[in-house]
Amino acid sequence: MTESLFASIDYRDPVWIAVAFAFGYLASVVRLPAMVGFLMAGFALNGLGAEGGAFLNEMADLGVTLLLFSIGLKLRLRQFAGAEVWGVASVHLLVTTGLFAALLMLFAFAGLGAAGALDWPVAILLGFALSFSSTVFAVKLLEEKDDMAAWYGRIAVGILIIQDIAAVIFLGISTAKVPSPLAAIVIVGIIAGRPLLLRLLERAGHGELLVLFGLVLALGGAGLFELVDMKGDLGALIFGALLAGHAKANELFKALLNLKDLLLVGFFLSIGMAGVPELSMLPMVAILALLLPIKTGLYFWLLTRFRARARAATLAAQVLSNYSEFGLIVCTIAAANGWLSPDWIVIIALSVAVSFVVAAALNARADENYATLRARLRRFETGQRLAGDEPVVFGDARVLVCGMGRVGGGAYEALAGDFGSSVVAVDLNEETVARHLAAGRNVRFGNITNPDFWARIDRDGFRLEWILLAMPTLHANLTAARLARAWGFSGKIGASAKFPDEVETLEANGVDVVFNIYAEAGRGFATHARSLFDGDTGGDTIRPG
Secondary structure (H helix, E strand, O other): OHHHHHHOOOOOHHHHHHHHHHHHHHHHHOOOOHHHHHHHHHHHHHHOOOOOOHHHHHHHHHHHHHHHHHHHHOOOHHHHOOHHHHHHHHHHHHHHHHHHHHHHHHHHHOOOHHHHHOOHHHHHHHHHHHOOOOHHHHHHHHHHOOOOOOHHHHHHHHHHHHHHHHHHHHHHHHOOOOOOOHHHHHHHHHHHOHHHHHHHHHOOOOOHHHHHHHHHHHHHHHHHHHHOOOOHHHHHHHHHHHHOOOOOHHHHHHHHHHHHHHHHHHHHHHHHOOOOOOHHHHHHHHHHHHOHHHHHHHHHHHHHHOOOOHHHHHHHHHHOOOOOOHHHHHHHHHHHOOOOOOHHHHHHHHHHHHHHHHHHHHHHOHHHHHHHHHHHHHHHOOOOOOOOOOOEOOOOOOEEEEOOOHHHHHHHHHHHHHHHHHEEEEEOOHHHHHHHHHOOOOEEEOOOOOHHHHHOEOOOOOOOOEEEEOOOOHHHHHHHHHHHHHHOOOOEEEEEEOOHHHHHHHHOOOOOEEEEHHHHHHHHHHHHHHHHHHHHOOOOOOOOO
């Protein structure tokens, strides 16, 4: 096993990774996600005649496995309970499959390029493949915006998981491969072993041992499922879900983040290098790219039919506005069985890559896109609202804390001691809100970076004087500050920051006081230590020098 692993490393791969870095850096310079640069690097290398090696493929597979495990760590079963998840996913899959199949047959009757040889069964198969959105790409987008816990992010991930389950069922049927009789025993066994896994997680510390524990579960779970003839990625997802809800699950998620992102470079490179295109394929690639707005628009329309607000539906639809790498798998199976020309593998690979580039550019301006079309998009909203989407009433509160993580929670406790019930907090994580409510704190569910949240605020009797922004990213704090000022809030705004350049940016955008977490934590520690030292010396103050 060890020998075969090292034998798969090709000495040329590091050069490709260096090229990926160069293109990723250029993408970041023009404010696009780095993964767009990685895709472009794949195109460039493909054009130069490079071919993906075993190392690159192993890297991509490991990255996807870790991604599914990471999704599992954030997964909650109730994410699938709402009709806005399973209903939208199911209807979208059926409608898109039928619509795209009909359009492909229309192109076939017209004798258009690669579509000319299609028949109805194969067209339906391609429509099914094109109905999926990429889990890898969408989750990367959500992570970069720190929106995995946002309402629209959780809806998007839920839809993707439903699609992944459909993909697993399809692969089982298409390969005539049914799970081993031992599969049920394995699933029961890992569920029964959850308490042991949680104890190991608690004792794994906070360093490299924690990372190794995550790798063992992700890769071991995938390997175990493959042993019983089930999809390995599903095993990684389930093993991650077994740890979801534990206090250290989020820490493990963060510990694996950089490693996962590094390995996913291989995935995006491999998509760009999937095949050598011919000029005759480009018209079909262009047509499939032009069909993306139909797929995206259907996501939006269905989400609003299931009572989602226009903004949440818009953001979720934009995240899902791409084709999936699953289409490559479908085409590979179809080509191997002689149902489909191998040219379609390259066409779908190019279409997936193009959709990633388009979706990345679209999502880079997601909020701006909604703001521009807000009046038109809100016409699609229904009169009813989902739970958590009601009017926001702050009553007699004078201080609002936004974000109830460690920084926000500490700020709330300190302020509640002085202002009592005049302090209220908002957080977009339902579990965080429930935990604080159980502890007797005045915390509401809501996304302060959502313009519609501000539109729902009741102005009658509004008495807020201070808003403290304690969210984990500059983007979130900056967006909230701008929205507060645009809404008409004239009181004081304070915000947390991690770096000096963030302090300057926040102050330039309406924030009155900025708290540099790292700098102020050091001062607070020194002050606390000095008070202890002064107490130990019988009241004689310790002075420097």
